[in-house]
Amino acid sequence: MGAISITGLARSFKGTVAVDAVDLEIADGEFCVLLGPSGCGKTTLLRMLAGLLEPTAGAIAIDGVDITDRPSKDRDIAMVFQSYALYPHLSVYRNLEFPLTQAHKHTGVTLDKAQRRARIEEVAAALDIGHLLDRLPKALSGGQRQRVAVGRALVREPKAFLMDEPLSNLDAALRTQTRQELSALHQRLGATFVYVTHDQVEAMTMATKIVVLNKGRIEQVGTPLDVYDRPASTFVATFIGSPAMNLLPARITDIDGVVRLIGADFAADLWDGRVDEFEALIGARPEHMRVLGHGERGDIELAIQVASVEQLGHETIVYGKAADADVCVRGARTGDIRVGDIVRVGLDLAHLHIFDAATGRRLEWQPDPTDAVEASADPALTY
Structure with a gap:
């Protein structure tokens, strides 16, 4: 289960409001995309979900449990950053294994070596990186590194996956391929994904729910076709669609x-x-x-x-x-x-x-x- 409930969430930086009283329900298993231009508050909102920023006001719950004040390590979530954030001195296998070696600290469950290998090989096969397990990150392409970063989140099997513009460093062809891979992966796992992007194509092609943000506030929440066919404001109407309405x-x-x-x-x-x-x-x-x-x-x-x-x-x-x-x-x-x-x-x-x-x-x-x-x-x- 990974249902997320956000109530009155806000964050200010030295008097500047970045996220303003956001209320949002993300159902278990949804692929929710936070979409908006630079500076709209989407990454700030994601970082509060991850426990990397403390909210100024409001509350966050996962499966009905309030996690607002919990440290990120105790939230049972995994985050994929815009930068790959891989350990350069560890092989792909060791990068994927690292979260599993720490899992007992968060869940109390210790996996033996065989269990860790089985989990790593399963995720590597899903991401088509099984042939790269012995390589160091410096020997990988940008797309391969990004898939390793995604895999490191997947091996933990958390309640929710948080992704902060994970495709922005990829070229156009690889972005298209990786979008398809992430969508297929979401369908197989049935897990909750919260994904930040400013790219409307990513939002329209992958999301089951789009949250359009503008100046720290939610403009509209709906399915991709709802947002496209019935924009709630002129901002949504001109931001979604190319060329614009x-x-x-x-x-x-x-x-x-x-x-x-x-x-x-x-x-x-x-x-x-x-x-x-x-x-x-x-x-x-x-x-x-x-x-x-x-x-x-x-x-x-x-x-x-x-x-x-x-x-x-x-x-x-x-x-x-x-x-x-x-x-x-x-x-x-x-x-x-x-x-x-x-x-x-x-x-x-x-x-x-x-x-x-x-x-x-x-x-x-x-x-x-x-x-x-x-x-x-x-x-x-x-x-």
């Missing part, structure tokens, strides 16, 4: 009982009802906007002047400028669009996101007027 300023009002969206050069009816007028940002993923051909229409249409075109072989990405915002459109491969062209792009209401311009928070609404409920007069409330 398009955001266009607009005003929402009602005209003769019809709630209407009005932008600089576009307008659309949303639903029948009443609403106090307020400023909004409408969002659309680049893949949900399309360049309109002759006779094609969209629920929302606008003209953009093309600033650049990226031909990626399997798709074309068009960047342009609308009346009041930059716009990116991602679609099927085409060679018909040139820099400087004026093109019409369209968006269907089914793919529209609406955010309150004042708070940046998501506003829920119904794209089908027949299913819509009357909107609240307060735009900070969900529709």
Whole structure:
């Protein structure tokens, strides 16, 4: 078991708040990714879980047992650091064995030599480093060293694995391979993983739960697809996804009982009802906007002047400028669009996101007027 419960956790450094009143539940067996830009507090949060930093406030429990004040050696967790942190004078086998020789200090269980070897060989086989057991770390590639560092955590069979950007020192091809290995390993072990990264691709491909952090606070918690499809704020909308979500300023009002969206050069009816007028940002993923051909229409249409075109072989990405915002459109491969062209792009209401311009928070609404409920007069409330 490795269920982690975090309540009101906070940490300040000389008056600067790094983690601010974080509440989070991580279920046993989840692969939870702490995602956010540099300085958002994700590593500070992980280090408090590991017992390497004392929290300013709040509590941490594993399987219902409060470990807030326990030293790291008594928490039954294993941590993989961004740097490999291997013992350079010990072979791979001895690096993997070292945690097992110390296990009796933490668990009271002593493993004999045969038991240690069996555990090491099992983990080495899982990580494809069995042929490297006699080598010193200096004789290994960066990817091999990182796998040894992961293996040293795995041999202990702790309640939870904590990983602080363990792939950041690897090249692109090796990162892809190691992501797949970690995901497969998590599925085999069924253990709890808490993984820190600023790389959204790592988060989207490995996580069962993503925690998006911004300035020490949680912006959103959800599955990768939840976070991508229903971003809770403009921060999440622009941080998740590459290219980022398009955001266009607009005003929402009602005209003769019809709630209407009005932008600089576009307008659309949303639903029948009443609403106090307020400023909004409408969002659309680049893949949900399309360049309109002759006779094609969209629920929302606008003209953009093309600033650049990226031909990626399997798709074309068009960047342009609308009346009041930059716009990116991602679609099927085409060679018909040139820099400087004026093109019409369209968006269907089914793919529209609406955010309150004042708070940046998501506003829920119904794209089908027949299913819509009357909107609240307060735009900070969900529709």
